[in-house]
Amino acid sequence: MPQLDKVTFFSQFLWLSIFYVGFYLVILKHFLPKLSRILKVRQKKVSHSQEGSTALLQEKEKVGGSLNMLIEQGVGTSKRLFQENLEKTQAWLDRVVKDTNQTTLRSANESYIASLGETSVSQNLVVDLTFLPISGKGLAALLTEKIKAGDTSSSVNK
Template identity: 35%
Template sequence: MPQLDQFTYFTQFLWLCVFYLSFYVLLCNDGLPKISRILKLRKQFKTQKLSSDLAKYDADPVFADVVIKECLNTSIVYLCSSVSGASKWCDGMINSLNANQLQSMNQNYVRSMGEMSVSQVIKRKALENNTPSLVFRSDRFARFQKLQQPKIYVLREQRRLLESGQRRKKNQNA
């Protein structure tokens, strides 16, 4: 392999050193002084600007208060606008989800709530019809009065069905 040959290796090393030293000399002679000049000027401009700004604020304390109030007002307006934008986005997303993906689930939920309320009404009516109702009458003697006797509709219907079934059997046998 030619890279491992001593003569080729020596020439490669020599050229590497030449390029490295030339880069180092150019950087030290030209690059670093320019960079240091730029940094010094930047530092001077920064201190001058800070001193002029501080002098402005020190000369007029009302100006500083006005600036602070304006900053706070703009931040409050930005916060309110971002919150309102986020709430509008959330409302839009909820409406689109309800309209598209969750519509069947919402219908099933409303249907089950309706069934539960209907079953509760039926139970209440059945209990009202089968239990005695007591009402407080406000007269001189303030007494409880029993309004109606318990009515058992199921037994009456069963009796009527049995009687009609027996009549049919008699009619069929005769």
């Protein structure tokens, strides 16, 4: 039995047309309005989403800029405070060292300077005496004279 029989062709075409027109009307009146509403809602959501994302990006840039500014201010303030504390500490240390050297350690400093002087004098004597052509007894006499002269000069300085 062929599908498009000449005898039944018109009735098959009629039912096919009725079916397609009915199907088209059902889709047109029932499904397409629902789909168009869904598409409109999606489009609104997408546009709000894009606006929201651009707003979020702008807000993120503002927050990032203010955060960088706050960090720069904080680093500058901490650097300034550190420098001030360092200067105050250095001034205090200089003052304490000066006061300590003038009061508590004065006698120790004087004796240290005197010992340095005696050491340098004795080293200069040894260096000077190595080049002198003097006998053993003459050398001993010369040393005793220089030591006595050094003792008197150190007692005069005190």
